[in-house]
Amino acid sequence: MTTPSTTATSTTSTTWVDVPPDHLFGIHNLPYGVFSTTSDRSPRVGVRIGDLVLDAGAVAAIGRDAGLVAEGPDLASAWRTRSLNAFLALGRPAWTLARQWLTEILTDEGYRDGVSPHLHALEGVQLHLPIEVADYVDFYASEDHASNVGKIFRPDNAALPPNWKHLPIGYHGRSGTVVVSGTEVVRPTGQRKAPSDPAPVFGPSIRLDIEAELGYVVGGATELGSRVSVDDAADHLFGVVVLDDWSARDIQAWEYVPLGPFLGKSFATTISAWVTPLDALTSARVPLPGQSDPRVLPYLQGDAFGLDVHLEVSLNGTVVSRPEHAGMYWSPAQMLAHLTVNGASIRDGDLFGSGTVSGPDRDTRGSLLELTWNGTDPVTLEDGSTRGFLEDGDTVTMTAWAPGPEGSRIGLGEATGTITAAH
Amino acid sequence: MTTPSTTATSTTSTTWVDVPPDHLFGIHNLPYGVFSTTSDRSPRVGVRIGDLVLDAGAVAAIGRDAGLVAEGPDLASAWRTRSLNAFLALGRPAWTLARQWLTEILTDEGYRDGVSPHLHALEGVQLHLPIEVADYVDFYASEDHASNVGKIFRPDNAALPPNWKHLPIGYHGRSGTVVVSGTEVVRPTGQRKAPSDPAPVFGPSIRLDIEAELGYVVGGATELGSRVSVDDAADHLFGVVVLDDWSARDIQAWEYVPLGPFLGKSFATTISAWVTPLDALTSARVPLPGQSDPRVLPYLQGDAFGLDVHLEVSLNGTVVSRPEHAGMYWSPAQMLAHLTVNGASIRDGDLFGSGTVSGPDRDTRGSLLELTWNGTDPVTLEDGSTRGFLEDGDTVTMTAWAPGPEGSRIGLGEATGTITAAH
Numbered sequence: 001m002t003t004p005s006t007t008a009t010s011t012t013s014t015t016w017v018d019v020p021p022d023h024l025f026g027i028h029n030l031p032y033g034v035f036s037t038t039s040d041r042s043p044r045v046g047v048r049i050g051d052l053v054l055d056a057g058a059v060a061a062i063g064r065d066a067g068l069v070a071e072g073p074d075l076a077s078a079w080r081t082r083s084l085n086a087f088l089a090l091g092r093p094a095w096t097l098a099r100q101w102l103t104e105i106l107t108d109e110g111y112r113d114g115v116s117p118h119l120h121a122l123e124g125v126q127l128h129l130p131i132e133v134a135d136y137v138d139f140y141a142s143e144d145h146a147s148n149v150g151k152i153f154r155p156d157n158a159a160l161p162p163n164w165k166h167l168p169i170g171y172h173g174r175s176g177t178v179v180v181s182g183t184e185v186v187r188p189t190g191q192r193k194a195p196s197d198p199a200p201v202f203g204p205s206i207r208l209d210i211e212a213e214l215g216y217v218v219g220g221a222t223e224l225g226s227r228v229s230v231d232d233a234a235d236h237l238f239g240v241v242v243l244d245d246w247s248a249r250d251i252q253a254w255e256y257v258p259l260g261p262f263l264g265k266s267f268a269t270t271i272s273a274w275v276t277p278l279d280a281l282t283s284a285r286v287p288l289p290g291q292s293d294p295r296v297l298p299y300l301q302g303d304a305f306g307l308d309v310h311l312e313v314s315l316n317g318t319v320v321s322r323p324e325h326a327g328m329y330w331s332p333a334q335m336l337a338h339l340t341v342n343g344a345s346i347r348d349g350d351l352f353g354s355g356t357v358s359g360p361d362r363d364t365r366g367s368l369l370e371l372t373w374n375g376t377d378p379v380t381l382e383d384g385s386t387r388g389f390l391e392d393g394d395t396v397t398m399t400a401w402a403p404g405p406e407g408s409r410i411g412l413g414e415a416t417g418t419i420t421a422a423h
Numbered sequence: 424m425t426t427p428s429t430t431a432t433s434t435t436s437t438t439w440v441d442v443p444p445d446h447l448f449g450i451h452n453l454p455y456g457v458f459s460t461t462s463d464r465s466p467r468v469g470v471r472i473g474d475l476v477l478d479a480g481a482v483a484a485i486g487r488d489a490g491l492v493a494e495g496p497d498l499a500s501a502w503r504t505r506s507l508n509a510f511l512a513l514g515r516p517a518w519t520l521a522r523q524w525l526t527e528i529l530t531d532e533g534y535r536d537g538v539s540p541h542l543h544a545l546e547g548v549q550l551h552l553p554i555e556v557a558d559y560v561d562f563y564a565s566e567d568h569a570s571n572v573g574k575i576f577r578p579d580n581a582a583l584p585p586n587w588k589h590l591p592i593g594y595h596g597r598s599g600t601v602v603v604s605g606t607e608v609v610r611p612t613g614q615r616k617a618p619s620d621p622a623p624v625f626g627p628s629i630r631l632d633i634e635a636e637l638g639y640v641v642g643g644a645t646e647l648g649s650r651v652s653v654d655d656a657a658d659h660l661f662g663v664v665v666l667d668d669w670s671a672r673d674i675q676a677w678e679y680v681p682l683g684p685f686l687g688k689s690f691a692t693t694i695s696a697w698v699t700p701l702d703a704l705t706s707a708r709v710p711l712p713g714q715s716d717p718r719v720l721p722y723l724q725g726d727a728f729g730l731d732v733h734l735e736v737s738l739n740g741t742v743v744s745r746p747e748h749a750g751m752y753w754s755p756a757q758m759l760a761h762l763t764v765n766g767a768s769i770r771d772g773d774l775f776g777s778g779t780v781s782g783p784d785r786d787t788r789g790s791l792l793e794l795t796w797n798g799t800d801p802v803t804l805e806d807g808s809t810r811g812f813l814e815d816g817d818t819v820t821m822t823a824w825a826p827g828p829e830g831s832r833i834g835l836g837e838a839t840g841t842i843t844a845a846h
Contacts (some may be wrong), residue, residue, distance in 0.1 A: 065573055140682060154681070161680050166623050167614055171682040172595040172689070176558050176770045177647060186648035188765035191590055191720065200589050202720045223690070224600060225609035251765065254718045257584050258577070259563060259594040260683020263765040266595070268647070297614065297625050340688040341846065342611035342674065347599045423648055423768065 013261040013406075015106045017119070019050035024411025026050070028404040030102055031274035031413060032084055034128040037120055043128045045079035045087065047102055047119075048274055052263035053125050055118040059105065062114065072097060083132040084238075084275060088219030088348040095219070099279050127182070127273035130241075131217055132176040134347035136269070137339060138245060138355060140169040140215075141330035145358035148370040153253060154408065162261055165294055168330040169337050170190035170352070173245075176352065181272050181415045184274065185246055187392060187422040188267040192250035204231050204422035205248035207375065208390040211356040212323050212366035212398050214412075215277050216332045217244035225343040230302030233333035236346060239275040242311070242398050242415040243353050246270065249389070271351070272413025280410050284308045284402035286326050296334075299341055304331040309402045309412065311357055316395055318381040323357035323366040325400075392421045436829075438529045439544070442473035447834025449473070451827040453525055454697035454836060455507055455662065457551040459542055466551045468502035469511065470525055470541075471697055476548050478541040482528065485537065487747040495520060507661075507698060511642030511771040515658040518642070522702050546617040550605070550696035553664075554640055556598040559637075560762060561668060561691070561778060563592040564753035569783035571793040576676060588717055591753040591761050593775070596668075597689035601774065602697050604838045608669055610815060610845040611690040615673035627669035627845035630798065631813040633738050634779040635746050635789035636819050637835075638666035639755045640698050641773035648766040651703065653725030656756035659769060661835025663699040665734070665821050666776050669693065672792055672812070694774070699825035703833050707731045707825035709749050719757075722764055728756040732825045734780055736789065739818055741804040746780035746789040748823075815844045 015027040025031070025048050035046040035053050055391030057153040064076045073094040076088040087094070105111040129398040140146055143160070146169075150159040163169065179185075187208055193200040219238045222228060228236055245265060252264025289403040309325035337351055365371045368389055372378050375388030390396070400412040438450040448454070450473050458469040459474050469476040480502030487499045496517040501509040510517070528534040563569055566583070569592075573582040586592065602608075610631055616623040642661045645651060651659055668688060675687025708728040732748035757777055779789040788794045791812055795801050800810030813819070823835040 026598070028806070029537070066500055111700050116457055135597050137685075150681075163614075163616075163623075163677055166616075167678060169678070169682055169685075174595055174767060175598065176560050176773070177767050179647065183647075185601065186766045191586075191780075193586075193589075198718065204723065224602065224606075227846075248765070253734065254586055255681070256588060256681070257586070258573075258679070260679075260681070262560075262592075262594055263761070263767070266762075267765040268768045299625065318513055338686070339689075342613050342671070342690040343609045343690045344597060344600050344686070350599070407494070423650075 002423070004066050013107050015049065016109050016112050017052065017106055020270060022409070023050050024401055024409055026105065026408055027106060027112070028406070028408050029276060029280050029410045032130065033275065034130045035125040036128065037125050040292060041150040043082040045081070045084060046125070048122065049106060051122045052119040053122055055120065056102070056114070058118045059077060059115055075199045081399065082128070083349070084130050085349045088217070088238055089218040089221065094286060095238060095277065096279065099277060103173065124399045127180060130273060130275050131178040131349045131351065133178045133351050136173045136175045136178055136351045137170050138173050138334050138353040139330065140355040141328045141335065141356055142358045143329045144360050145356040145366065145370065148365065152369060152374045159402060164298065165407045166269050168335045168408065170335065170339065171260045173269060177266055178271060179270045181413065181417070183270060185270070185417045186419050186420050188248050188251065188263065190248065190251040190263050190423050191355070192253055193254045200254060205401055206389070207249035207252055209247045209249050210313065210366045210396050211245035212311050212321065213243040213353045213356055214309060214325055215241040215247055215271050215351050215353045218336070218346050218350045218352070221347050221422040222340065222345050224345040226345065228336050228340045228346065230300060230304050230337045232359055233336040234278065234311055236336060237278050237332055239277045240281065240412060241275055242272040242400050242412050244270040244396065244398055244415045244417060245353055245356070246417070247367070270415045270417045272415045274413030276410060276412050280404065281307055283405050284410065288331055289327055289329065299337060300334050302333065304332055304333045307402065309400050311366070311398060311400045314397045315325060315387060316381055316383070319364055320379050321363055322370060323364050324359050325354070325357050327359050328357065390419050392419050394419050426677065430551050431518055436526060436530050438472065439473050439528055439532050439535050440475065441596045445832070446473050449831055450526065450529060451702050451829070451831050452699060452833045453522065453792035454699040456696045456698065457506060457553045459844040460548050466505040468504070468507060468579065469548070471545065472529060474545045475542040476545055477538070477545065479525070481541045483684050484536055486513045505551070505554050508555050509774045511640070511661055512612050514643040515564065515761065518661060518700065519591070519702065522700060522825055545646065550603060552601070552603040553696060553698050554774065556601045556774050558774040559596045559598045559601055559774045560593050560663065561596050561776040564751045564758065565778055565781045566752045567783050568779040568793065569782060571788065574841070575792060575797045581685065589719065591823045593758065593762065594683045596692060600689055600755055601692045601694060604693055606693060606840060607843045608691045608693070609843050610841045611671050611674065613671065613674040613686050614677055623677060629812070631842065632670045632672050632791045633736065633819050634668035634670055635734050635744065636666040636668055636776045636779055637748055637823070638664040638665060638694050638731060638774050638776045641759070641769050641775070642771045644770050645763065645768050647767065647768040650766065651759050651763045651769065652770040653723060653756045653760045658700065659759060660755055661664040662700045662703050663704065663835060665695040665823050666780070667693040667819065667821055667838045667840060668776055670790070685747050693838045693840045695838045697836030699833060699835050703827065704730055704825055704826050705742055707833065711754055712750055712752065715754070722760060723757050725756065726736070727756045729754050730825065732788070732823050734821060734823045736818045738810060739804055743802050744786055744788055744794060746787050747782050748777070748780050750782050751777060751780065813842050815842050817842050
């Protein structure tokens, strides 16, 4: 690894890699993942460019072993592990340095011969869960989503709970069932009870749903008893994944009072294989839509940027929704500040979800619960069939993109899963 | 390690270690923990007997290296790590074998000379968090506790939620803030809002509380999409810790609708340094107090034993409560069956809490919320001072014991913590 030149990322960047200029995974993106190949089955960190995957640790090791690095974090060692956690532990300065270096070796022609052998065709690699998830928290940051759910689940109450605009509501989910895109999702079984049922019944969920979200990957562990402020959050927000918070609405509705969702969510959460660095999304920063009534408490104020990310949800190939993340009421920096304001420590590999991204229009709702208004107004697919909730064999795919520098578009990874019958 | 003789644990056992017969950590207990010494600062697995700690891995390695073991799990390697997780991964047969072997080497005089050098005085060792907590779930299994909390937090509703007797209600907590007994607890800061307040206020919690629980340590990881039945639960229930689920009632009350407790709990959960194997608690198995009205669904039926564990909670040295775990409505086997019925996988190092153990009488309530009825009826300590909730500098210590074989008593580890001022 060489010390990057100071101009590597400051002007128009053209990569020597064969990537069309409008590719969603061009030189301005460079997301991280974990991959293996048939010739080397050890999962290790890769960086995507175009439809290729760079074996980042292999290249960094060559630089390191050739003595080209006098000091700095040992990226080669961190990247030759089976998750991004070791890299996340190195913290913000290492993340910045790594991105500068990756940009340099992929734009400077002088590196082409050395780097090219370590580029693998995406179609030939296996992608793995990119992080070892430490704690997983899911928030509830879309006002339209929270209002819709309130109207459906609690029709006799105000649509928004009284606390909703004062704090980003969140809860802990199950880290051990976060899976990488492509993993089959087994329909969950459990108890459900409609208000008209005399007693709960047991069986496979009949209201299996999706939730289109962004997930934020956290690094730079902190000590118990300390806090991360809104202004410091960017030092701990490493990157973004697309996240599908699969939800069994019937199980959830029966179980969630008073301690929150549990088995209605814990059977699977799908995240994209690629983690797009926050540094790739600087052009996507937008102001929040507004937090003036009520004004939030001081600990939630600061550089609380939103992100102009465009999601797309398809069901068996039919696009059913295009949620707009820019409309989210709460920002990821505020979520992290809130999560730690009580002194809770964060660990490398923590993951938190935005909550379902929903907008005011029907075709921007991020869950079938909202799209079909609890199944009463089904969506029609291109094959003419309709869906209130998911059927066995259905495949849901979520993608996303954001504006990048120089008119480019930054693609986020894809979160896809197919439903298999309950066991 | 030698193959244990078949009679090692079947009759009256007398250890050659100098332990009074009525000691809570006698030969029938043998809890596991993780310790280090000043001469060897590497945390490693230890087994407590009396007021001594056996360096289990060191002794097992001698046996293994001497070729005394032809086959079987490599306990020496598993025990020479910094948590019990590797041992948990070996599964039930290894746990049984290990316990037989430990019993044999601590009762057969022939091992005394070889084993003695690896016994360390408890007072000279440092105890560490015994497990690397994978997912942490907390249940709500005491009917008296749930009723009390319902009356206090939701006075206009029925004391028990409608689902309470149909399923063991639970939710995920924060794994990363589970700490070992003795760790200081920093008073959490956050939002609170009394019903009479016009807006939320921000500051240190003024209703800091405890919850006396047992925690169950899980091993024998399962695949996503599979279930653990009530009858198979014992294969995955490794052991028991004493657990203090510290709770900020004011933060919790304002945040918990609709997605459950979050920052009111996530700042710290204390567990004992010693994990008592379920195998040490066979004499403590008792029938559940009753699940006939309503009868539970079939997936919650089976060998759902209760545990006759007696807890004791002291505050600054004054015993304020003696909760009885035998009165818990739901059993740990049912909790594990419920947790996995939707196909959620379990991992080695998963931890779940029983929920606050409370009985019908005031002096058996496991939280200050209940003991003082939300601060309205304070407890008086031996120094004459009173407490509604915890003050800075207060120390809470929870201990527990259960009946063991041959008239013995099995001590569980201690969960203690002192409150320090908010940062």
